[in-house]
Amino acid sequence: MTDTNFTFRVDEDLKAEFTRAAKANDRPASILLRDFMRDYVNRNREASEYDAWVDAELEQRLREADDPATKWIPHEQVMDEMEALLKERIARAAKRAG
Structure with missing residues (x-):
């Protein structure tokens, strides 16, 4: 990879602060x-x-x-199945906890 220069303008105070912070951390500003x-x-x-x-x-x-073969499940059915599943898991956890 070939190196190249990158030149840009920056506020003088920002440059000074950045340079001081870089030196304080033993890091060259360019790196x-x-x-x-x-x-x-x-x-x-x-x-x-x-x-x-x-x-x-x-x-x-x-x-x-959009596929006509896609099976759609009504929201109410999904919610009912999830509620039953949660009740079953809660009951099993309570049984284990004794």
């Missing part, structure tokens, strides 16, 4: 700036990859929802 840039790029890449994954999952779910 810290490269680390910040690398971290930013990685976070952005991860966010983009996550967004792409979410989009793909959503598209798949929409295709499934």
